[in-house]
Amino acid sequence: MLWAGRMRLGTFGILLMLVHTAAAACEFGPFPYRVTGIVCRMTKPAALLCKLNQETAQVIQTAFRNAKFPNITGERSVRLLGKVAYELTNIQVNGLSIEQSEVELKENDAIHIAIKNVTAFFKGTLTYGYTGAWFLQLFHSVDFEIESSIDLQINIKLMCQKDQVAADASDCYLTFHKLKLHLQGDKEPGWLKQLFTDFISFALKLVLKSEVCNEINFLAQVLANYVHDLAANFVQDKDISVDIALTSAPLIKANYLESYHKGLVLYKNYSDVFSDSVFSPSLLTESRMLYFWLSEHNLNSLALAAFLDKRLVLTFRGEKLQALFEMEDTEAQRKAVQMIFQGTSYNDSVAKVWSLAHPQISLQPEGTVVKSLVAAEVSIFPAGEEPLMVLYMEKEITVTIQAAYAEKKLILHASDSSIEFKVFKCTADPSGNDLSIRNFLQTMISVAGIPEVISRIELALTSLMNSKGLHLFELRNPEIVTRKGYVIVQLDFSFPNHLLLDFLEKRL
Secondary structure, three states: OOOOOOOOOOHHHHHHHHOOOOOOOOOOOOOHHHHOOEEEEEEHHHHOOHHHHHHHHHHHHHHHHHOOOOOEEEEEEEOOOEEEEEEEEEEEEEEEEEEEEEEEEOOOOOEEEEEEEEEEEEEEEEEEEEEOOOOOEEEEEEEEEEEEEEEEEEEEEEEEEOOEEEEEEEEEEEEEEEEEEEEHHHOOOHHHHHHHHHHHHHHHHHHHHHHHHHHHHHHHHHHHHHHHHHHHHHOEEOOEEEEOOEOOOOEEOOOEEEEEEOOEEEEOOEEOOOOOOOOOHHHOOOOOOEEEEEEHHHHHHHHHHHHHOOOOEEEEEHHHHHHHHOOOOOHHHHHHHHHHHOOOOHHHEEEEEEEOOOOEEEEEOOEEEEEEEEEEEEEEOOOOOOOEEEEEEEEEEEEEEEEEEEOOEEEEEEEEEEEEEEEEEEOOOOOOOOHHHHHHHHHHHHHHHHHHHHHHHHHHHHHHHHHOOHHHOEEEEEEEEEEOOEEEEEEEEEOOHHHHHHHHHHHO
16 A cells, blocks of 8 residues: 555655654554554665665765855965965865665664765865965965765654654764865965865865755655655545554664554545554564555455445446356357347447445455445347336345456456345346346356456556556565455565656756
């Protein structure tokens, strides 16, 4: 539910989505797991994934490039020269490269990010002047370039504000291995270069640390808000949405990190309540990169919202209708079709199927068991006559569904279906004594009808998830495992590099 289909972030973004440090701004009840409907767990292999580290480097590069460096001024008394004043203006990054970035999870503390060997070139204008002993004033302005080699250490702590994450990356340190000033074309005397290098090195280090770390902190907050908005958008479609507010402080371990969300369904005036979750951290393992735990209650609530929104309605015409009623070429089939449709072509007929009540969902080890009271009617449109409903039936259908995800498509497989007729009306058999039609329809529903409905649901859900950007991710060996009362989605993944850059370019 919280997949980041369009989660256009690297390590910063995914970590901010999955980890939330509690703060006084958020109040959690005494039993937060009981109201937890959705859980996300990301294991250490995902946090240390090479591609994610590369994207962390992209965030750092963006921080350098977007930092607003103030002018640096200073003054120093120098023997024989008098007072020497200087000002560095128009400071900006001229080139940047990062050799390595690493991510480490600190248990119950923070996310530690180490950025090593950042080679940065800054350019700008140096204006300096000095007053000699004879009141001789000389002022010069030259272009400069500063060559630096820096390591960064960032500890990201996250706070809960208004039930969502707020990032704090202010624990940021820069270590300089090299800071070398080049004046215009190296034409200035060596003593002058050395003089200004000594003057400005300390001040420049302070300015770089302040501005770069401030920009990193700003980006962390921007990404935290952006991830929350993306997750909220992913679990919303028109009037149906899911409340992803936090229910508890995160669990941060050396091998994984975990966050907890309400998962309550929101639909118009419908108010969802949940206080009987069976979640426990022991239900999830550490063998895969990413896990999502979903409660049975949340799936039931989504089914109810879809029912209330009148989405559980399907119609069949023409070739689709023909495929349903002519699933097999037998004398019994031809006789039943002739009796029902009274010689009217499929193009002049329509079948409608809809749910009469809220479908009940039960998660079991063998799959997702769906029980629903369904109505179906067939109407014909004879030429020059009024439309005529020739068949109406209500039936209780129970079907077990196994779900999978492959080749960027949701796959649903039905098994163990049962059908019980509640109401049966057919103009070809007003008395209801002709069992041949009912037997034919029961076979048709189980063999062709249920698979066709499930196929429609497959396409609709796949299209919905792709509209949220799920198809942009490379999901490897995803598994959907059902247990009594809950389902676990577990997978490995690769992050599409270009998405982070797209986001940063649009935002900044």
